[in-house]
Amino acid sequence: MNTQFNPTEQQVISFTRPDDWHLHLRDGAAMQSVLSDTARCFARAIIMPNLNPPVINTEQAAAYRERILAAVPDEMEFEPLMTLYLTDTTSPDEIVCARNNGFIHAVKLYPAGATTHSTAGVTDISRCYTTLAKMEALDMPLLVHGEVVDPVIDIFDREKIFIDRVLLPLTQRFPGLRIVFEHITTREAVDFVQTTSGKIAATITPHHLLLNRNALLVGGLRPHHYCLPVLKREIHRQALIEAATSGNPRFFLGTDSAPHPVPLKESACGCAGIYSAHAAIEFYASVFEQTGRLDRLEAFASFHGADFYRLPRNRDYITLIRQPWKIPEQLEFADSKLVPLGAGDCLNWKLVT
C-alpha cells in the first residue's frame, strides 16, 4: 500500500449524489443492519422484491416500503423505490394498481429457479404476455434477472443464451417496453445493450467490475465471491469496465448488494449473493480511477439511472477523499455476521459522511 502523498494525484472528488438501481435490503433485523450502509451514500434505491415470500402486489409493496422508511436512521434521508415480483399469475389489473400507487417503479422478472428466492418466479414468459402488454402500455419498466434455467445449459452460458431465447424475442414483441437487463456479466450482454433498438439499459455491479471467476475458484473455493449470475472470464470483466466507463447512458450503477449470513455462505450448498453496500461508491471509484475515467463516474452513478427511470437527478453532492482504509473482515448482520466484498482489503477512496 502506498500512502505517501502524491501531489499529482487527485485528492478529492465531489459529484451529484448517486442512486443504487439494484439493491436487496431483506427485511426485519437483517434490513436494519444493512440499510444505513446504503443510505449513507445513495439518495434512492430500487428495492428488489425477492423476500420470502416475495412482494407480489401493491399492498405488500406499500407495507414493505413503510417498514423500510421506519428503519432509516433519523439523521439520514433515503427513498426506497419499490418493485413488484412478477409471477405466472400477475394480472394486468395488478399493473394498473401499481402504476396508480405511484411508489412502484418497476416489475421484476425472475425466471423460476434462477437465483435466490426465485421459486415463485416465472416458469414460461409467454404466460405473462398480457401483463407485459399492460406494462408496455402504462410505461412500467421490466427488470430482468437474465439467465435461462434449462438444466442442460452450462451455468457460465446462461446469460448469453437468455439473450437469444428470451430477451431478444421480448424486445421484438414489446418494442415500447422499457427493460433493465440487471447485473450484466458478459461481453454478449454488453453488445446486446449497445446495439439493440429496444428501450434497454443495464446495471453493472461493483463485484463484476472488480473480479473474474478466478476470484471464485483459484487457490480454494471462495464462497463469498459466489453470486448469480456467476463471475465470468477476464474478457467479460474487461467488456463490463469498458461499458461502465464509456459514457453510454444505457449503462448505470446497480450494486446488487445481497447480504447473506456467514453460515449460509460457508456451507456445503452456499447461497448466491455478494454484499457491497458498505463501500459501494468507493469500489466503483477505484475501478473508474484505474481506467483513468474518474470524470465519468458521476454520469454512471448519478445521471443515467435517474434519466432512464424518468426521475429527477439528485440535487445535493457527495465527496470522496483519497484516504486509504481497511475494509472490516466481518460486519454485524441481524443475530449473525456477514463477510463483505473486499473483506480485509484496502481501499484508496473514502466517502466523507
Ligand SMILES: NC(=O)N[C@@H](CC(=O)O)C(=O)O
Ligand atoms: N445476485 C445474487 O447472487 N443474489 C441475489 C438475487 C439476485 O439478484 O439474483 C440475492 O437476493 O441474494
Ligand SMILES: [Zn+2]
Ligand atoms: Zn438477479
Ligand SMILES: [Zn+2]
Ligand atoms: Zn439482485
